[in-house]
Amino acid sequence: MPTRLTPREILEKLVGFPTVSRDTNLPLVDWVEDYLTSHGITAHRWVDPDQPHKAALFAHVGPLQEGAIVLSGHTDVVPVDGQPWTSDPFVLTERDGKLYGRGSTDMKGYDALAIWALVEAQTRGVKRPLQLALSFDEEVGCTGAPPMIQAMQSILPKGSAVIVGEPSMMRAVTGHKGGQGFWVDVWGHEVHSSLLHTGVNAIMEAAKVIDWTNTVNAQERARTPSDVAAMFDPPWTTLHVGLIEGGTAANITAKHCRFDLGFRTVPDDDPDDWRARIDAKLAEVEAAMQAVHPDARIEIARRFSLPGLHPEDNGEAEALVRAITGDNAGHVVSYGTEAGQFQDAGYSAVVCGPGDIAQAHQPDEFITLAQFAAGQDFMARLVTRLQEGQ
Numbered sequence: 001m002p003t004r005l006t007p008r009e010i011l012e013k014l015v016g017f018p019t020v021s022r023d024t025n026l027p028l029v030d031w032v033e034d035y036l037t038s039h040g041i042t043a044h045r046w047v048d049p050d051q052p053h054k055a056a057l058f059a060h061v062g063p064l065q066e067g068a069i070v071l072s073g074h075t076d077v078v079p080v081d082g083q084p085w086t087s088d089p090f091v092l093t094e095r096d097g098k099l100y101g102r103g104s105t106d107m108k109g110y111d112a113l114a115i116w117a118l119v120e121a122q123t124r125g126v127k128r129p130l131q132l133a134l135s136f137d138e139e140v141g142c143t144g145a146p147p148m149i150q151a152m153q154s155i156l157p158k159g160s161a162v163i164v165g166e167p168s169m170m171r172a173v174t175g176h177k178g179g180q181g182f183w184v185d186v187w188g189h190e191v192h193s194s195l196l197h198t199g200v201n202a203i204m205e206a207a208k209v210i211d212w213t214n215t216v217n218a219q220e221r222a223r224t225p226s227d228v229a230a231m232f233d234p235p236w237t238t239l240h241v242g243l244i245e246g247g248t249a250a251n252i253t254a255k256h257c258r259f260d261l262g263f264r265t266v267p268d269d270d271p272d273d274w275r276a277r278i279d280a281k282l283a284e285v286e287a288a289m290q291a292v293h294p295d296a297r298i299e300i301a302r303r304f305s306l307p308g309l310h311p312e313d314n315g316e317a318e319a320l321v322r323a324i325t326g327d328n329a330g331h332v333v334s335y336g337t338e339a340g341q342f343q344d345a346g347y348s349a350v351v352c353g354p355g356d357i358a359q360a361h362q363p364d365e366f367i368t369l370a371q372f373a374a375g376q377d378f379m380a381r382l383v384t385r386l387q388e389g390q
């Protein structure tokens with residue numbers, strides 16, 4: 001008889017793998033694959049050819065037919081560098097009714113429950129299939145999920161409803177903002193700062209673009225939001241600059257300045273329109289730079305693009321989560337998840353997972369025993385429904 005682990009024992013294992021996004025997740029993937037295999041479940045990998053030290057893992061339990069419920073989680077976690085932790089972040093530690101560890105909430109708690117549910121479904125036998133999808137690189141722009149989804153669709157019968165287990169306190173989250181992020185490189189022309197009218201200062205030109213984002217944010221804030229946008233906090237699309245570097249010396253007009261520029265769109269704003277607005281602003285600033293020196297220029301390169309999750313009309317995933325949890329309120333969030341990517345790929349999708357997003361990425365990240373138990377209860381009810389063919 002293969003060893004059956006409890007959700008907590010699985011979580012202990014998962015937290016023990018330091019799968020920070022920049023590092024390998026293969027030891028975790030190996031362990032999950034071995035565990036599933038020991039229960040007669042075939043797991044499949046998608047290895048990123050550009051980063052062969054990372055892989056996604058997916059599996060199918062139940063009749064080999066379309067219409068599975070898909071449990072989707074990410075395996076990577078954010079770094080712990082510089083954070084004051086009371087106990088080892090990679091050792092699951094219980095204190096005061098809470099389980100501490102990096103990823104306990106975001107989102108190895110859900111991963112552990114999903115792995116448990118898959119084995120539960122295999123053991124109990126189900127009339128409707130259940131799938132597991134574990135991605136990587138979620139915390140660095142959700143770049144691992146799209147190729148994983150493609151690979152899943154070519155190997156497994158297509159699932160119909162996806163539950164993405166980002167921490168939502170087990171509430172059904174039916175919408176989230178989309179987002180795109182870019183590197184902007186401003187190339188100026190160096191002269192002594194006493195002659196700055198003959199040079200192009202990349203920092204000062206970048207500042208024009210950055211200050212424009214403040215203006216745009218104020219304009220967006222002043223607009224009357226649509227019904228869908230009004231569900232979000234804040235109920236408008238936001239532009240943000242989070243990183244900047246540049247310059248050589250205090251008395252040289254800066255040759256180069258790089259900053260990141262990102263936006264988070266409410267679902268009825270078109271990201272392409274936002275990209276066009278940014279491009280138009282960059283072109284305007286660049287034209288003024290080139291009027292001083294022809295070599296000056298601005299380059300923009302996309303870092304990531306994440307579709308928003310649009311609330312569905314009578315969505316299957318939402319109805320399923322509501323039927324199990326009894327939660328009938330509408331919830332949307334302003335952070336991005338892989339749910340929008342699944343929805344883009346033709347699935348009904350909802351976000352629902354144990355734990356509070358407020359604990360995510362924090363030092364001393366924890367999940368309460370109560371939330372973890374609520375997650376297990378959810379999974380047990382889900383498997384019962386699948387047994388009944390619902």
Ligand SMILES: [Zn+2]
Nearest residue numbers: 106107138166
């Ligand atoms: Zn997450």
